[in-house]
Amino acid sequence: MNLTLNIWRQPNADAPGAMHAYAVEGISEDMSFLEMLDVLNEQLNAQGEEPIAFDHDCREGICGTCSLMINGQAHGPEVTTTCQLHMRSFTDGDSITIEPWRAGAFPVVKDLVVDRGAFDRIIQSGGYISANTGSAPEANSVPAPRDKAMRAFNVATCIGCGACVAACPNGSASLFMGAKITHLGELPQGQPERYTRVVDMVAQHDHEGFGGCTNIGECASACPKEIPLDVISQLNKDLRTALKQGK
Helix, strand or coil: CCEEEEEEECCCCCCCCEEEEEEECCCCCCCEHHHHHHHHHHHHHHCCCCCCCCCCCCCCCCCCCCCCEECCEECCCCCCCHHHCEHHHCCCCCEEEEECCCCCCCCEEECCEECCHHHHHHHHHHCCCCCCCCCCCCCCCCCCCHHHHHHHHHHCCCCCCCHHHHHCCCCCCHHHHHHHHHHHHCCHHHCCCHHHHHHHHHHHHHHCCCCCCCCCCHHHHHCCCCCCCHHHHHHHHHHHHHHHCCC
16 A cells, blocks of 8 residues: 655644655555554654654553544544554555644644643542542442443543544533543542532633533544543533532
């Protein structure tokens, strides 16, 4: 498979960036997208050129660091992480445009790498519980209804990749934040801080420069872990309750 790659190059956060075209040949359809970029970087190294910087770690769809905009879609044409996207999703002769996440709250560090520290600061502002659990408790010592436990488990699969922000025309992180709010809000251990948590996390979200949610739904469509859109409803419900209580 022979491809033309149009890739965003930016030497650092303060320098201007631009798109550059590269040709790669002999790409196997069984390669992952990141393996294809590895092939390109080997080619660039052999030519004495600066390799393309991109984020990755586990390459198993777990860590959420492989954040790329591919042909205008977060993580590419499949609902998965970039590292789990395979080249069989493309055809010989394709021209592929590869960019970093485009969001004001995710500044570009270099090439395709963005700083997603804003997510960490949202978590730090309220994504914790004060319950002292000590050693691992007996599984049934804190009763939790099965439906709530399963919902908490399902939304806890959010990997914080930022695809929801990249896909949202407003650059909102409401799906990410809603997942964290719902995860802790469904469990007994999360109740002491439930309403102060949502106020603090929303305030940090807005301080970081993320946009507001207008229920377009692109976030849920792009989410590789299929976090449901209704976590935003839970976020808004908890926020209204918190404001009524004067939190």
